[in-house]
Amino acid sequence: MNYDAIVIGAGANGLTTAHYLARAGKRVLVVEQHQTADPSADIGWVPDAVIRDLGLAGAGLQIETPDPWITAPLPAGGTLELSRHIDRSSEAIRRISPGDAAKWPDFCRRMRTLASVLERLYVVPPPDIETNDVRELARIAGLGLYVRRLGKQTVIDLARILPMSIAELLDDWFESDVLKGLLGALGIWHLKQGPRSGGTSFNFLHHHVGCAAGVFRPARSNVTQALCKVPGVEIRRGARARVLAKNGKATGVVLEQSGETIQAPLVVSSAPPRATLLPLAIELYPDFARDVSNIRARGVVARGTLALEQAPEYATFCIAPSLDYLERAYDDAKYGKDSTAPYVEVQRTDGRVEVHVQFVPLGAHDGLADRVAQLLKVRPNQVALQPAEESLYHGELTLDQILFMRPVPGWSRYRTPIEGLYLCGSGTHPGGGIPGAAGRNAAREIL
Amino acid sequence: MSLRTTPFHPRTGPLSEGQAWRRWAGYVVASSYELSHEREYHAIRNSAALFDVSPLYKYLVTGKDAARLLDHVVTRNVAKARVGQVLYTPWCDNEGKQIDDGTISVLGDQTYRMTSADPTLRWLHLNASGLDVKIQDVSESTAALSLQGPCSREILQLAAERDLASLKYFRLTSAKIRGIPVTISRTGYTGDLGYEVWVDAAQAVPLWDALAETGAPYGITPAGMLALDVARIEAGLLLIEVDYFSSRHALIESQKSSPLELGLGWTIATDKERYNGQAALDAERKRGPAWQFTGLTVDWDSLEQLYADVGLPPRLPSQAWRTSVPIYDRGGRKQLGYATSGGWSPLLKRYMALAHLGSEHAKPGTEVRMEVTVEHRRRQAKAHVTALPFFNPERKRA
C-alpha cells in the first residue's frame, strides 16, 4: 500500500493535519501509539475554521459550556461560583469583595480584547520577522496596524501584560485571595512557574483564547472523537512510529514494535519535537540538535480520575485559595519535590471526573494521592493518578518558546531541516491547549 | 596560577638563552631557544630541528561509530582511510565556513586520534548525538615532538632501532625508543622530510633525552616557534588566527573562509554522505570560490628601489610577520586582497608572503603591489603571484 503521507499521532492536531492533507487528495495513514484515544487531552479552543473546513459539527462535535464554569471553596464556608454571565459573576463576587465586583466587567473586557489578538495570531503561522519577503513583511505590518487600531490601551496592555507575572496583574486589579487564586491558577496551568514568575500573564491569556468574556477555563470538547468519525484517512492504532530519514530526506517511518517499515515521501509528526527529532540527530546539524534538546517541556501535572459515588454538581472545582498558596506549591517543585499543598482542580466532563494536580515534578510521588484526597475530602482510594510525564504541551508556553521561537528558534513554520518531515503537534505554534490549530497551520504550510 | 608548562619543560626550560617564550593554547613554549632563531631555522633545512608541539589539542575517538562521527564532522573521507594513515583535514560549519584544521591518525579499526588548534571536545560531543562513540580529551596526557629536516629519518631510525624508510608520507607506525612506546607519524608543519613523535606525557623527558643524545652527532637542534613560522610559510601552510579565522570566532561574515577559499579544495571528499557544510561547499564549488589563497614573491629590485629612494639599504623583516598587509593591482590603487603571513626565506633568498586574493586576480604570474612602510611612509613594492608551496623538496615524500 503506497501512502503519500504518514501522520504520527492521532490526537486532535495529528488528525486535523491528516484530514486537510486527505482533502487535498493525498493518501494518508495516521499511526497512533496508543490503542485508545485519550479524551482528557481534548481541552481548549477548537478554531472555527477547523470546525467548518472539516465538518466537525456534522461529526458530532460537542463543546461544553458549563455554567457556572468554576466553583471554589471559600475560607469561611460556602463557595464562589462564577458564571458565563458577567453580571451574575459580579453578583457572586460582590459577596466577598464589592471592590472586585465593580472591577470584574472591565477586567473581563480587557482580557477578552487581548485574547482576541492572540486568536488572530494563532490561526496562522507565526510572523517571520527575519524574512525579506515583501508579502510577509506586509502581513506583519498589517498585524501591527490591526493591533494599533484596537486602541492605545491595548498596545500598552500587550507590551505590559504579556511579560508580567499573573500575581502582579491580579494584584493590580483585585483584592480577594480566592478570586486571585482561581484566576492565577490559569496563569500557571501546566507551567513550571509560580504566579509571581514573569510570563505567567501570557500563559493566562493563552488559555483564555477561545473562551467567552468572563470565562477563564479552557473548554472541554470531544474534538478527537469527532475527528475520528470524519472519513478520509486510515488510522492504525497501537503502533509507535519512528521517523526514517536518509541524506537529509524523510523516507517514511518504522513501527518500533513490529519493525515494519512504511514508506512515504511526506511525514508529519504531532509527537513532541524532541522525541521526533533527536533520534535523527545524525541527520541534523549540531546547533539545531542542541536547540531541540534545549526545548523545555518539564511536566509538573499529574492527571487522573476521581471515582465518586455520584456525578458532582459542579463543572470545575478549584482548590487554589490564594496566590501565595500557588506560589508555595511551586516552591516545592523548584527543588524537585511534589507540592506539600498542591493546586488541585477537579473537572466533570463527559461522564468522567478528571483531576489535575500541580506541581508534581517527574519522579516518585509518595503520599500524593493521600494529600489530594485530603484536600478534596474524599477517600484516597477514590483518587487514581497517573505520574507526571513530559509536559502535555510538548514545550512549555513561556515567552521564549512561542511564536517564531517555537519549537526551535527560526524553525517555526512546521518544517524541519529534513526535507519532507514536518511537525504539527502542540509543540509547534500556537502551542498546547488549542486543539487543531497547529494541525491546520501545518497542513496549510505543507500544501 | 599562570600558564602551564609542557611535559618537556624540564628540558626546554633550561635551554632558553633569552627567556623568549610565548603562549600556545594556555601553555608556554619557546619562541626561540638561542638569542636568535636563525640557526634553529637552518637546522630545519640542513640537519634536524626538534620542536615541542605538545600544546596541540588531541582527542581519542573510539567505538563503533568513531569513523561515522569523524566523517560527519570533517571534509575528508575517514571511513576510507586505512589503519596507519594520517589525514590532514579542515572541518566546517553548516554554511561551509572553516572552523579549524588538524589531522586524524587512524590508529586502529575503531581508534582515531584527532588534533586541532582550538579546543574541539564540545564540538565533537555535539556532533555525536545518537552515536555509539567515546571521545576522550588526551591533550594533557599525550606529549608530542616534531623532528624535521634531512637528518630526521636517520636520527629516528637510530633512536627507534628500526628501519623507517618504508614509512611513507602521512603514514604512521608504532615503535619503541629506548623502551618508551611511541607513535611515529611522518607528518609535520615544515613541508620537509620530518616526523612527529607522540608519547605518553609521563615519558616525555626520557624521550627528549633519547632523541637529543641520538641526534647530537647529526646536529639536532631544539627549535622554537619563530623558526617554525619561516618554514611553514615556505611550505605554504596556513595558520589559524593568522591566515584565517575560525568561523566560530568571526565577528562578521567577511572574517569567515571556506576551505575552497583557503586552497584546501583537495580535502573535500566527493564520495561521502552527509557532513557539516556539504551542501554549501557543493554549491560553492559549482560557482567557484570568491577568494584564493596563494603565495606572493616580492620583487627584489622593486623593494630595493623603495629604500634606495630614501638612501637606505633594503630592510628585510628579521622575523616572519603575521599581520594583514594590503595587496593592490598593478596600478597600485585597487585593492585585490591582503597578505596575512610573510617573511624572508634564508634558503630561497626570497621575500615571500601568503595572501588572499580575489579569484580573478590569483593566477600565478599575476603582477601585484604589496604595501611596505618605508621610513614612516606607505609605499608599494612589486610582487607577483606564486603557486604554493615555495619550497617542496623531493625528500619530503621520498
Add this chain to the structure above:
Amino acid sequence: MKQYDAIVIGGGHNGLVTAAYLARAGKSVLVLERQPRVGGAAVTEEIFPGFKFTMFSYVVSLLRPEIIRDLDLPRHGLHILPLESTVTPMENGDYLVAWGDHDETRRELYRHSPRDAEAYDEYGRLMHFMAQAVKPIIGMVPPDPTSFAPGDLAGLLKLGKHFRGLGGERLHALVKLMTMSSADFLDEWFETDVLKATKSASGIIGTFLGPRSPGTAYVLLHHYMGELDGVFRAWGFAKGGTGAVSESIASAARSFGAEIRCDAGVSKVLVRNGRATGVVLENGDELRAKTVVSSLDPRRTFLQLLESSDLPSDFVQDIKRFKFRGSSGKVNLALDSLPSFTCMPGVGRQHRGAFSISPSLDYVERAYDDAKYGEFSRRPYMDIVFPSMIDPAMAPPGKHVMSIFVQYAPYKLNGGWTDAKREAFGDAVVNTVESFAPGFKSKILHRQVITPLDIEKITGLSEGNIFAGELALHQLFFLRPAPGWAKFATPVHGFYQAGSGTHPGGGIMGASGRLAAMRILKDGA
C-alpha cells in the same frame, strides 16, 4: 530674584550628569541636593575613623564611555582600577574562579567540566554580541509604539531594522535573554552548577526575583553591557569608591559653571498654569527656573514633588503601579586584617577581586524564597569586594574595608525593619561569611548594616530599590516609568525627569542624565 535656566533636583550621579551637560551647553544650572554631599547612592563616607566605606554602590562598569569622554572625567579625578577575578567558594570546600586571563579561566573551568570550558568561550562571544546589539538601545530615546508621530515611527523602524540585522542566531538569543530566567538560559550552555549560580547571580542584583524567575536573564544582560576601555563585561573599582565617581561628575559640572547646593532638599515643584516655574525648598525658600529636572525616582518625582491635580489621573495611576520593591542590603566592615577563605587559604591575589557567595543555584533560589514571604535571607547571596586591596587609601595601612552587597533583604519585612531586625540581618550576613571563612568575625573592627529602609531614608530611593524602579520587562524602555512618558518629559511643561527610574534603567550609567539633558536642550530650554 535670579532665574536659572535649569534647576536639577537631586545630586545623584544622573542629576549631576544632566547638570554638567546643560552647563556645558551654556545654561545656568543649579543642583539641589538634600544631603550634605552629592552622590545619592554613589557615595563614599568615613563611617569609622580612617576607614572609607563605599556605602551603597561599590563597583563601576556601566558608566557610559561617551560621558567619561564628553565631561573629561579623568581630569576631574575619575580613576577606575581593574577588578580582575571572582572567586566563588563552594560548600564542599572547593571553589570556582573566573580569572582575568582567558587561559587561566579556561583551565579552571576545565577542572570542573571540560565541556563547560569550551562552552564558556562561545557563551562569552555571544554575550559580547548581545551587549553590542543592545548598546544602541541604551543610548536612544525610546520611541512610542502607540503613537503615529513621524519621529516615533522612524524610531520604531530603526529599531526593527536593527533587530532584523542581528541575524537569526543573535536575534533568537536576544529574545531568550529578554524573556527567560537566568537559570534556564544558563542551563542551555553549562552543566557546572556553581558556574551557573555565580553567573545567574548577576541576574538577580537589585531584583525581587530568583534565578529561576523569568525576566532575570535580562538583568544578566544588563550587567553584561558594562564596558571598560572597550572591553565588555569588565568591572572596575573607582579609586576612592563610587563617591569619587559622583565627585568627578560634580567637579566637571562646576567647571562648566553649574552651581551645586547641598543641605538643600526640595519639597515641591512650583507649577503655574501647567508649567513648572521653580521649586520650594524644605526650608521654605523659593527658587525660580525656566526648566526644572527631577532626578529623584518616579514616585518621589510625581507623587511627592507635585500635587496630584498637576497630573493626569491615569498617569498618576501608572506611577502608583510602578514597582519599587527593594530587595537589597549592604554590610560595610572595617577589618583588622583580611579573612582567609577555607577554599583558598591565605591572603593573595584573590583578595584583589570579588568573592561571590553563590555556591549553587538552589542556594540562591532559597535565599529568594525567604524574601518572597517577607523575611531576609538566612543564607544570603553576597557580592564581596575589599576596596582597600585595590585602593589602599580606603583604609589605614595594613587594615582593610570590606564591602558586602546582599540579596535578599525585602523592604516589606514581616514586622518591619526594627533596629533588632537590622542587627539580625547583619548577623546573618556575617555568620554566612564566617561559614566560608572561619575566624573572620574576630577581625571586624566596625560594622555598618544598611537595610532597604535605611537606603530609602538616606538616599531617597523609594522602598530601597537600587534601580529607582524594578528592571522588569514591563517597566522598561517605552514603559519606563509610564507608558507614553518615557522620553524624559513629563505632563507638566518645563518639568523633566531623569534618573534610573527612566530609560535605560539603573546601575551607575549616567545614560539617562545625558539623554534628559539632550531632550531639554532640544526642546530649547
